[in-house]
Amino acid sequence: MTRNSGWWRSAVIYQIYVRSFADANGDGVGDLAGIRARLDHLSDLGVDALWVTPFYTSPMADGGYDVADYRAVDPLFGDLDEAKGLVADAHxxxxxxxxxxxxxxTSAQHPxxxxxxxxxxxxxxxxxxLFRDGTGPGGAEPPNDWESVFGGPAWTRVPDGQWYLHLFDPAQPDLNWENPEVHEEFADILRxxxxxGVDGVRIDVAHGMVKADGLPDTGRTEQIGLLGHGELPYFDQDGVHEIYREWRKILDSYPGERIGVAEAWAPNAERLALYLRPDELHQAFNFHYVKAEWSAERFRDVIDESLAAVNRVGAPSTWVLSNHDIERHVTRFGGGETGLRRARAAALLTFALPGSTYVYQGEELGLPEVTDLPEEVLTDPKWIRSGHTERGRDGCRVPLPWSGSEPPFGFGASSWLPQPADWAKLTVEAQRADPGSTLSLYRSAIRLRRDLPDAPLRWVDAGGDRPDVLMFRRGPGFACTVNFGSASVTLPRPGRLLLASTPTDEIARTDQTVTLPPDAAAWWTGDADD
Incomplete structure (x- = not known):
């Protein structure tokens, strides 16, 4: 991988959810100073960049994604000098x-x-x-049937009788991107x-800024179920692409290859690839990959669809297994020891794919979702808007365990969400020197990944009828095998074992064959000498 040309095309980018990464001032909430103090962890891990979630002035109705001032740092996280220091220390x-x-x-408290x-x-x-008059007698009904992602109607009425649109929480009113003043403001914020000195921007809800003309009804309920699967009049409208053409010109006007990354939920890989045309953005999160269930067939389909779509526009794909909005994949893949084995195998599969990989903080430690948080600590708007029927995303946002034998595990003097006591064995300190730990696996995979051939993926027949096995090569010198099944499989030996998601003594080898245990992945060099 080169750091000088198209660095994002094969980069490993580490997502930091600021509130939960590291707390330097002892108030129980992560902050920018905490990130600065833990940058050596990211250097040791071997990642190329960090993506930092919002730290701007905010009333925190949605963890900082409700911004009241886009050019200032919220005192909860530090100040602007701290942000400048973080960029300098990282560089x-x-x-x-x-x-x-x-x-x-914006935030409802934005000026x-x-x-x-x-x-x-x-x-x-x-x-x-987006203010509109209501419908029905006296305008007492919302302007249309749009639903909030967090539950309930996407409209709130104000005292003079009009309604305003909020596709998320009422504390997050949607901007009108047909207004030139909005365009000018965000161009200035980017600059x-x-x-x-930042190297790029991740664009939240990149699919949502433009709404269909006339704000038409959807004619259905449970609209959130269509996110990433079907068409909605308030998401993935063609007009968003004009915005990103404007932004690309701004990014390109700066030295050092600054990039734009879309958080875009599109109905399919082809629609997602439109955000990556040469005059638009550099990357878009591949949520179709995130949603793949644990099966060889599904993963292969998503990989093929993703690569075919981005190849048509000359862009790299991105691969991501977890983030701050999604249940952690250790739990998603079954939980417990089974979930961890699958998560480790999925990591090797993911790092072996051509393109850029995102790592969500804590996945390098094998952290599971915390599913038993006490109700009184839940803060996610989904929990509140659903009438306390959907627990929301707090379970994947529990602060990281760094060291020690009991909570808060070196995160700070306290922790805004309680950490499970059994995370003592998952701390960075506990895993650092253990060659079999998930942390060691991630370090090795990221280090070795830098030397993988710059070659496209080519599927290889694993021999016989093995529907639970994926095997591919990238050039003649590298192969990856993954067993998604519940039983061991014997395969033609691809070469010399380079790295495995499971202890190497679980992988039986002869001159001609290799037996891969269930829920396991392995990397191989091109020669067969052991």
């Missing part, structure tokens, strides 16, 4: 920094929205957002952070 270690931009909506609420219907202040 000194050869790490790039990507920050979140949240352009679909623009405060002004809009105080203004009259039809005023320029309201034109920055502010690029001037500060």
């Amino acid at each position: 000194a270690r050869g790490l790039r920094v990507i920050v979140d931009v949240v352009p679909n909506h 623009w929205f405060v002004e809009a609420l105080a203004a009259d219907p039809g005023s320029p202040a309201r034109a920055r957002y 502010f952070w690029l001037d500060l």
Whole structure:
């Protein structure tokens, strides 16, 4: 991998959820100083860049994704000098920094929205957002049937009778991207952070800024179930691409290959690839890969679909197994020892694929989802908006365990969400010197990945009828095998064993064959000498 040209095409990028990474000031919430103090962990891990979730001024209705001031750091996380220090410290270690931009909506406490609420219907202040008259007698019903991602209607009525759109929480009013003032404001916000030295921006809800003309009804309920599967009049509209063409020009005007990354939920891989055309963004999260269940057939289908789609636009694919919005994949793949074995195998599969890989903080430790958090500590808007029927995303946001034998495990003096006591065996400290740990597996995979052939993926027949096995090569010198099944399989030997997700003594080898245990993956060099 080169750091000088198209660095993002094969980069390993580490996601930091600021509140839960490391707490330097002892208030129980992660902060920018905590990230700076733990950068050596990322250097040792071998990643190329870090993506930092929002740390801007916010009332924290949605963990910082409700921004009140896009050019200031919330005191909970530090200040602007701390942000500049983080960028400088990361760059000194050869790490790039990507920050979140949240352009679909602002906080309800953003000065623009405060002004809009105080203004009259039809005023320029309201034109920055999506205010509409209601329907039914006296306009008492919402303007249409759109639903919030967090549950309930996507509209809230204000005292003068109008309604405003919020595709997420009512504290997150949607901006009106048909308004030139909105375009100008966000172009300036981009330049502010690029001037500060960040290497890229991750665009939250990149699929949501443009709505269908006339804001038509969907004609259905349970609309969130279509996210990433079907068409919705408020997501993935063609007009978003004009915005990203504007932004690409800004990114390209800065030296050092600054990038734009889309969090875009599109109905299929072909629609997602449109965000990656040469004059638009550099990367888009591959949520179809995230959603693949544990089966060889499903993973192969998603890999083929993803690579075919991005190849048509000359872009790299991204691969991601978990993030701050998704149940951790140790639990998603079955939990317990089975889930961990599968998660380790999935990591080797993922790192072996051509393209860029994202690592969510804690997956390098094999952290599971925390499913038994006490109800009184839950803060996710999904929990509140669902009437306490959906627990939301707090379970994947529990702070990291760094060291020690009991909570808060070196995270800080306390922890805003309680950590399980049995995480003592999963701390960075406990895993650092253990060659069999998940942390050691990730370090080895990321290090070896740098030397993988810069070659496309080619599927290889594993021999016989083995529907639970995936085997592929990248060039003549590298092969990856994955056994998704519940029983061991014997395969033609691909070469010399390079790295395995399971202890190597579990992998029986002869001159001609290899027996791979269940829920396991292995990397091989091109020659067959052991």
